[in-house]
Amino acid sequence: MQSTGEQKRARVLDPVDRVTEVIFGLLMAMTFTGTISVATSGQEAERTMMIAALGCNLAWGLADAVMYLLRTLIERTRNRTLRTNLRDATDAAAGQALIAEALPPRLAAAAGPEELESLRRRLVEYSSMPVPPRLGWDDFRGAVGVFLLVVLSTFPLVVPFLLLDQTALAVRLSNLVGLGVLFIAGWMLSKYAGAKPWQGGLAMAVTGAVLITAIIALGG
Template identity: 85%
Template sequence: MQGTGEQKRARVLDPVDRVTEVIFGLLMAMTFTGTISVATSGQEAERTMMFAALGCNLAWGLADAVMYLLRSLIERTRKRTLFTALRGGADAATGQALIADALPPRLVAAAGPEELESLRLRLIKFANTSEQPRLTWEDIRGAIGVFLLVVASTFPLVVPFLLLDQTALAVRLSNLVGLVVLFIAGWILARYAGAKPWVGGVALAVTGAVLIVAIIALGG
């Protein structure tokens, strides 16, 4: 049980999950602020920008958090279904096929029939099929983390609207801040993956720049 808890905590704290949620939130906010600038002008423009970006990411963060919980429950249900099938009298060949379907193809090819059979026997011996799939506190923590990351990614983009009176300049500066954050996110992901950090940073920043150019071309 302790090992299972540690595995769940590791998933909640996965740096890839954290950084990608920030990226999603940034791109969503950048797209929304750029698009809404077409329809806003005057004194209410900056306030509209801030509330629109924040409201957009509040909704996106809530939806993403719910999907996180749903994905966790589906994964747990799928595992229980596998364990039940293995302990329900499936023969060796059927059991190995079930395990192979649940594993990445390359891992299955590397393991071979003997390792799959060994894994099948261990799962039959230790798998717990009496516990119903349910959400745990670790899942709730993960969903809250997803929500907060998506929402928090909005704030660097709205700071220019708080400091500047010129809406057009604030939009451009907000986009620049977004590109810097995207570069940092790409740097972190590439470094985590063992690739060249600057390549990942530039690639993600360029992706964001292309998106911003498209928004501006459409009138943002």
């Protein structure tokens, strides 16, 4: 049971999950901060934009949190089904085929019969202690974390509108802040993947710049 809890905590704290949720929330917010340049300028327009951006990310964060819980539940149900099928398999070859089918293609191709058989025996032993696929406290903590990451990613973009009176300058500064956050996100993802961080950061920032340009162009 302790190992299961550790696995759930590791999933919640996975760097890819955290960074990609921030990117999703950031891009959603940028669809509003980018189009403010073609909207009616003034305090009322800025206030409307900020409320719309926050409301959009609240809704997106809630949906993403629910999807996180759904993915977790489906994954555990699938794992339990695999263990049940392994336990009911007629022979070792059938069980090895089930494991090979569940593994990623490259791992399944690299694993030989001995590795598959060793894994099959361990899973069969583990299947004698069935655990119902249900959600626990750590899962709901992870869902809350997903929600907060999406929502909080809105605020760096709206800060310039709170500090500056000039709408055009605030838009440009907000876009620069968004590009900076995207660069940091790309840097972190590339470093985690073992690639060159500056290349990943630059690629992510360029992608964000293209998206911002497309948003403004489509907005008029």
